[in-house]
Amino acid sequence: xxxxxxxxxxxxxxxxxxxxxxxxxxxxxxxxxxxxxxxxxxxxxxxxxxxxxxxxxxxxxxxxxxxxxxxxxxxxxxxxxxxxxxxxxxxxxxxxxxxxxxxxxxxxxxxxxxxxxxxxxxxxxxxxxxxxxxxxxxxxxxxxxxxxxxxxxxxxxxxxxxxxxxxxxxxxxxxxxxxxxxxxxxxxxxxxxxxxxxxxxxxxxxxxxxxxxxxxxxxxxxxxxxxxxxxxxxxxxxxxxxxxxxxxxxxxxxxxxxxxxxxxxxxxxxxxxxxxxxxxxxxxxxxxxxxxxxxxxxxxxxx
Numbered sequence: 001x002x003x004x005x006x007x008x009x010x011x012x013x014x015x016x017x018x019x020x021x022x023x024x025x026x027x028x029x030x031x032x033x034x035x036x037x038x039x040x041x042x043x044x045x046x047x048x049x050x051x052x053x054x055x056x057x058x059x060x061x062x063x064x065x066x067x068x069x070x071x072x073x074x075x076x077x078x079x080x081x082x083x084x085x086x087x088x089x090x091x092x093x094x095x096x097x098x099x100x101x102x103x104x105x106x107x108x109x110x111x112x113x114x115x116x117x118x119x120x121x122x123x124x125x126x127x128x129x130x131x132x133x134x135x136x137x138x139x140x141x142x143x144x145x146x147x148x149x150x151x152x153x154x155x156x157x158x159x160x161x162x163x164x165x166x167x168x169x170x171x172x173x174x175x176x177x178x179x180x181x182x183x184x185x186x187x188x189x190x191x192x193x194x195x196x197x198x199x200x201x202x203x204x205x206x207x208x209x210x211x212x213x214x215x216x217x218x219x220x221x222x223x224x225x226x227x228x229x230x231x232x233x234x235x236x237x238x239x240x241x242x243x244x245x246x247x248x249x250x251x252x253x254x255x256x257x258x259x260x261x262x263x264x265x266x267x268x269x270x271x272x273x274x275x276x277x278x279x280x281x282x283x284x285x286x287x288x289x290x291x292x293x294x295x296x297x298x299x300x301x302x303x
Contacts, residue, residue, distance in 0.1 A: 018155045019069050021146030025139035025162060026062040032135040033059055039128035043121035045172065045188060055132070057102050058139075058161040061095040065158040072249060085249035086214075088154035093210035095157035099164065099203035103196040110189035110196070117185035126176035133169035136162055152250040153213070157206045164199040171195040216246040219253050222282055230281065231257065234273050236265035242301045245284070256288040267291040 033055035040049030068091035076083040139162045143149055149159040171191040178187035209220075218224050222245055231240035243257040255278055261270050271291050278284050292298075 018147035018152055019066065021143040022062050022066045022069070022155070022158060024142040024146070025158070026059060026066065028135050028139045028142075029055055029058045029062060029162070029165075032132050036128060036132050039124065043125040043128070044118055045120045045125045045176075053102060053105070055165055057098050058158075058165050061091075061098065061158050061161045064091045064094060065154050067091070068154050082248055085252060088152075088249045089210055089213050092153045092157040092206055093214070095161060096203045096207035096210060099161065099199055100207070103199045103203070106192050106196040106199075110192045113189040114186065117188060120176075120179055120185055120188055122176045122180040126173055126180070129169045129172035129176060133166055133173065136166035136169055140166060148251075153206065153209055154250065156250075157210075160202040160206060164195075164202055167198050168195045213247045213249075216244075218245045219247050222253070222284075227255070227278070227282060230277060231259060231274055234259075234270060234277065236262045236270055237274075238262065244303075252286070253282075253284045254286045254288075255282075255284045256290075258290045258292055260292050260294075263293050263295075267293070 033052055036052035036055060037049070039045075040052055065088075068088040071087040072083070072085045074084045140159065143155065143159045143162065147155045147159075149156050171194060175187040175191040178184045178191075212220075224243060224245060227245065228240050228243055231237060231243075238260045241258050241260070243255075245253065245255045247253050259270065259274060261267065271289055274289050275287055278287050
């Protein structure tokens with residue numbers, strides 16, 4: 001029980017860090033978003049306007065991720081027995097979809113500018129984009145420092161918005177340099193498309209992972225066949241069946257299964273071994289295991 005308490009304390013502590021990182025990043029992003037929007041209008045730069053549009057999406061995604069963390073912390077209820085943790089996964093899914101929409105808008109707008117690129121105030125554009133880049137890198141640093149961008153899908157989706165925006169700023173700077181040096185104004189829409197494609201690549205990973213969790217998929221770090229073999233390796237276990245492993249939210253995995261054991265075995269002793277094995281080897285703490293002997297009969301499982 002002491003270990004469980006330590007795990008839950010770490011889980012809650014990590015979520016608190018995620019919240020702090022998101023709040024700081026949201027404040028920085030909102031200020032720079034306004035700067036880039038007016039800067040894009042002032043300089044007539046699509047790269048800057050695209051960047052400010054992406055920053056609006058960043059601010060929305062960061063705010064949504066914050067709301068998701070607050071919502072997920074609500075206690076379980078009689079009609080939501082797993083609580084509200086899944087709201088974080090829904091937020092990650094929504095954030096990934098908005099990244100697709102933004103990238104599509106940038107590509108569409110860039111196509112219309114490709115054949116008749118407008119003149120852009122390159123020097124001003126570079127200065128504003130540099131400020132934007134600095135802000136994005138600062139936001140990303142706070143998210144990495146305070147939160148868990150590798151394992152928390154909700155935070156990762158918000159982090160990818162910020163990183164995508166940093167790429168947008170780098171693209172705007174590169175386009176500005178080309179236009180300043182060579183008056184090559186077509187660089188603005190071309191680099192905007194490259195940035196949009198990089199955003200799409202990141203968004204696809206989060207979208208795929210979110211859908212996988214919502215479809216009750218097995219966590220990517222755990223192999224169902226390996227878990228089955230490990231359970232069947234316990235002394236006295238004849239077979240492990242009806243095995244299900246899924247994720248409620250990032251860092252919170254679940255497992256249920258049935259174990260058919262030899263009639264002379266102690267069901268409680270086998271159950272304790274199975275719980276310990278799953279906890280120590282696969283770091284899953286929420287397990288529901290039904291231990292059965294040969295006399296027990298139940299209907300065939302549909303899944």
